[in-house]
Amino acid sequence: MIQLCSVEELTPGTVTRIARPDLPAPLALVKVGDRVFCIDDTCSHETASLSDGWLDGHEVECPLHESRFDVRTGRPDCPPARRSIRTHAVQLVDGIVYVEESSVAAEEPAR
Amino acid sequence: MSTIAVVGVGLAGVRAGEALRAQGHDGRLVMIGEEAVEPYDRPPLSKQVLLGTYEACDIALTDTASRAELDAEWLLGTRATAFDPVTRHLTLSDGQSLHAEGVVIATGARARTLSGVPELDSVHTLRTLDDARRLRDDLSRPGRVAVVGGGFIGAEVASAARALGHEVTIVEFEQMPLLRQLGSAAAGVLRRLHTDHGVALVTGVSVTGLVGRDRVQAVSLSDGRSLPADVVVVGIGAVPNTEWLAGSGVALDNGVLTDEWCRTTVPGVVAAGDVAAYRCRGGRRLRIEHWTNARDMPATAARSLLATLRGEDPVEQPAHDPLPYVWSDQYDSHLQIAGRPDADDALELVSGSFDSGFVAVYRRDGAVTGVLAVDSPKEFGRLRRELRGTWATR
Ligand SMILES: Cc1cc2nc3c(=O)[nH]c(=O)nc-3n(C[C@H](O)[C@H](O)[C@H](O)COP(=O)(O)OP(=O)(O)OC[C@H]3O[C@@H](n4cnc5c(N)ncnc54)[C@H](O)[C@@H]3O)c2cc1C
Numbered sequence: 001m002i003q004l005c006s007v008e009e010l011t012p013g014t015v016t017r018i019a020r021p022d023l024p025a026p027l028a029l030v031k032v033g034d035r036v037f038c039i040d041d042t043c044s045h046e047t048a049s050l051s052d053g054w055l056d057g058h059e060v061e062c063p064l065h066e067s068r069f070d071v072r073t074g075r076p077d078c079p080p081a082r083r084s085i086r087t088h089a090v091q092l093v094d095g096i097v098y099v100e101e102s103s104v105a106a107e108e109p110a111r
Numbered sequence: 112m113s114t115i116a117v118v119g120v121g122l123a124g125v126r127a128g129e130a131l132r133a134q135g136h137d138g139r140l141v142m143i144g145e146e147a148v149e150p151y152d153r154p155p156l157s158k159q160v161l162l163g164t165y166e167a168c169d170i171a172l173t174d175t176a177s178r179a180e181l182d183a184e185w186l187l188g189t190r191a192t193a194f195d196p197v198t199r200h201l202t203l204s205d206g207q208s209l210h211a212e213g214v215v216i217a218t219g220a221r222a223r224t225l226s227g228v229p230e231l232d233s234v235h236t237l238r239t240l241d242d243a244r245r246l247r248d249d250l251s252r253p254g255r256v257a258v259v260g261g262g263f264i265g266a267e268v269a270s271a272a273r274a275l276g277h278e279v280t281i282v283e284f285e286q287m288p289l290l291r292q293l294g295s296a297a298a299g300v301l302r303r304l305h306t307d308h309g310v311a312l313v314t315g316v317s318v319t320g321l322v323g324r325d326r327v328q329a330v331s332l333s334d335g336r337s338l339p340a341d342v343v344v345v346g347i348g349a350v351p352n353t354e355w356l357a358g359s360g361v362a363l364d365n366g367v368l369t370d371e372w373c374r375t376t377v378p379g380v381v382a383a384g385d386v387a388a389y390r391c392r393g394g395r396r397l398r399i400e401h402w403t404n405a406r407d408m409p410a411t412a413a414r415s416l417l418a419t420l421r422g423e424d425p426v427e428q429p430a431h432d433p434l435p436y437v438w439s440d441q442y443d444s445h446l447q448i449a450g451r452p453d454a455d456d457a458l459e460l461v462s463g464s465f466d467s468g469f470v471a472v473y474r475r476d477g478a479v480t481g482v483l484a485v486d487s488p489k490e491f492g493r494l495r496r497e498l499r500g501t502w503a504t505r
Binding site: 048049052053054061063064065066078079080082 | 122126152154172174402403406436438445447488489491492496
């Protein structure tokens with residue numbers, strides 16, 4: 001398990017980017033109600049950072065071309081993105097957010 | 112069971128087909144496209160496709176699953192040449208005639224060409240995948256590149272050609288690229304983007320001729336100079352594809368005229384995307400040649416067409432009233448523009464600096480008319496949302 005941050009650092013209504021040398025890919029965290037969702041931070045279409053985007057309920061809108069991704073499934077709602085982004089299961093232990101190491105292990109770079 | 116024909120299967124046509132099905136059209140759906148290839152997305156043509164990082168498969172707008180779901184008849188490599196509003200027959204380039212109760216016009220636009228110049232092999236426009244492939248071939252050899260026109264396409268081609276190692280010159284009729292669209296402060300920023308990357312700008316002149324036998328050798332300019340060039344790319348705007356509608360009763364004026372519900376002057380015929388000159392709620396006419404409009408407008412077109420075919424009044428449905436939005440990738444920078452500023456609106460920096468990334472707003476009589484950002488997507492998104500609220504109730 002990789003420790004990401006404390007739940008307190010997550011502001012409702014915003015997307016928090018976590019990019020660190022020990023993470024194979026930049027991640028984005030979203031707190032909706034009591035639940036924390038973790039997705040890849042990079043849009044599956046081009047290189048935009050989703051943490052620069054807009055959060056509306058469970059959807060993150062890419063700041064460049066406006067595809068919206070459901071943080072629960074990773075699925076985009078409309079073009080230009082066609083491929084889902086990866087979602088990662090998180091665990092909350094004593095107010096700390098953890099993510100499974102194997103889940104975030106780098107894949108083929110998306111393009 | 113009614114037949115709906117979608118004419119033109121670029122982004123707007125594909126989205127119209129998808130919207131028609133999503134909104135319950137279970138009759139026949141015929142997708143007619145002049146280009147012989149499967150529908151594809153255009154923005155990467157002047158970016159990743161020229162650079163060679165994307166191939167055709169990376170820009171497809173449909174895949175096997177989405178085509179199966181659409182359950183349409185595809186007539187690719189086929190052009191609509193006429194529409195008879197009385198018999199409701201479309202005439203196709205292969206001689207066929209197709210009866211359709213509903214028609215979606217999504218024929219987009221084509222690149223404008225230089226008039227009165229010889230046709231030479233190494234002179235290009237860029238609108239189709241074919242165009243991009245031919246230009247990419249030409250850019251695979253060393254040579255000097257002249258780009259005619261400093262608009263978005265010209266700027267992106269210049270940036271790609273530069274990245275591929277070419278010596279690049281932009282020839283622009285105005286004193287600065289995008290001056291008429293963005294005003295002098297912003298145009299100055301974009302000019303610097305070019306010069307900082309080693310692209311030369313020749314401004315305030317027009318092209319009077321091309322010199323060469325099979326391939327181009329030089330571009331003749333209105334100030335008498337001659338600019339040596341091995342490859343020329345002409346990026347001087349686009350012309351809506353409406354000729355096939357002559358005599359159809361569909362009113363045209365620099366595009367297909369539509370109302371806020373995408374209806375043309377012929378009942379059961381709607382238009383969307385680059386070809387549509389639609390009336391906004393304020394009464395203004397806009398023909399938006401940007402991707403996001405081509406993605407979003409077809410939903411309204413489909414909704415109002417289906418309502419009409421059901422004998423209902425489309426006016427009960429939401430109208431098309433978007434905030435215009437365009438992005439452009441030049442060199443390593445992302446540009447984003449929302450709204451429709453006038454060149455003489457006051458430009459006010461909101462954050463960052465004109466030397467690097469920034470967000471700025473245009474104002475007229477105190478009201479925001481547009482937002483411009485370079486490499487500041489987050490702040491841009493916030494301001495665009497604010498503008499969307501006031502724009503919609505303008
Ligand atoms: C190189 C390039 C880069 C771009 N980059 C950006 C960008 O970065 N950001 C942005 O916001 N926008 C960009 N755009 C603009 C965006 O791509 C267009 O707004 C969008 O493609 C419009 O879609 P459309 O379906 O309305 O028209 P089109 O894409 O023009 O599609 C119309 C289709 O109809 C076909 N057709 C025409 N006449 C007929 C006929 N009679 N019968 C059958 N078929 C017909 C055409 O062959 C074409 O395939 C770019 C455009 C180009 C060309």
